[in-house]
Amino acid sequence: MTGHPGRSDARRNRARLIEAATALFDEVGVDTAAMNDIARRAGVGPGTLWRHFPDKEALTAEIVGQSLDGLAALAIELLDEPKSRDILREWVSALVRHITRYRGIATSYARATRTGDSPLGVRCLAVEQAATELVRHAQARGQARTDLTGSELIELATAVAWVNETTAPPDTAERLLDLVFEGLRPR
Amino acid sequence: MTGHPGRSDARRNRARLIEAATALFDEVGVDTAAMNDIARRAGVGPGTLWRHFPDKEALTAEIVGQSLDGLAALAIELLDEPKSRDILREWVSALVRHITRYRGIATSYARATRTGDSPLGVRCLAVEQAATELVRHAQARGQARTDLTGSELIELATAVAWVNETTAPPDTAERLLDLVFEGLRPR
């Protein structure tokens, strides 16, 4: 029940690395966090870090992965919710919150989506499929325009998350999402 | 009429640097273009490059600057156009085209907007003022919801430009802009 078999110190170091990376990502953001610092913080040599994770993206995927899977699961749950709930809006809010959880993830996420063979890319594909399903249901409920696709929804959510962590004053995400959902035109 | 007074070789080198940078930005994008490569391409030592432009952002500002000023000017022109024209949509399209002109500019633009004292930041402020004016006119024409601000418009445009050059398949910008303007809801 320890995941990989391998040696005991290897498992321990892997856990320490993930812990250290999570902490550093939380403090300074994914793009600013230096790999050497993560290794030092974990009490481990740089070589050990690079053996456990072939590149920085693999480490990012490991940390961001679970909550990404959670998003796919959340989408499936929402499918059965009563028609009164605005499932699409709720899910996109969760998606944006997830992407803005650590600063700099939006870029990694975007790159991973384009080249879907990486460990993070596979997860992104799952999320996109969940989005497609969710959009279909929302359309049937009359809560989304009929020509909207799951990819477009994710692209817009990622865009809002990125601008929220880059340009905009903090916590503008919800306001921007409102604008995107209702449109810039008068209703 | 040579701009800076200074020495003749200095003016010549400055011109060569801008030319080389423009070419490299066009080929590989702003973020990928290495300063040393720009200097070599201009037939100039690295030191010369750094004396003319204190950091990479200054060089970027020099190249992106003119068309940014053009955007502010375009906004003023559009104010006098007949009511049949969709001035807000046209201007935002131009803004997005400008940001996607060189790959990687969206990030520089976003950073510059937040810290408005840089050479690029000043230009961004001008664009933002133009946007505010334009939004006001569009609202008077009934072409924009009344609670929309110029900053929000720019944030969304920047977001779309970024996702268009990062995640999305090429030339999705117009489609995404349509979605943002009309909203994800059914009309």
Place this chain on the structure above:
DNA sequence: TAGAATCCGGAGTGGGGCTCCGTATAATAC
């Protein structure tokens, strides 16, 4: 407890942004 498989540590590499200073060159004065 010895041998083998596995893993660790950290010095090292290459690239990129950026700096410093001895030297060359353009402008000016004579």
Place this chain on the structure above:
DNA sequence: GTATTATACGGAGCCCCACTCCGGATTCTA
């Protein structure tokens, strides 16, 4: 045309970072 001075140039070099390599240590197995 020459000397002087201010200005600009060139490129070696610094620091930081992602990433690699291998001799040596540690864990597992028989």
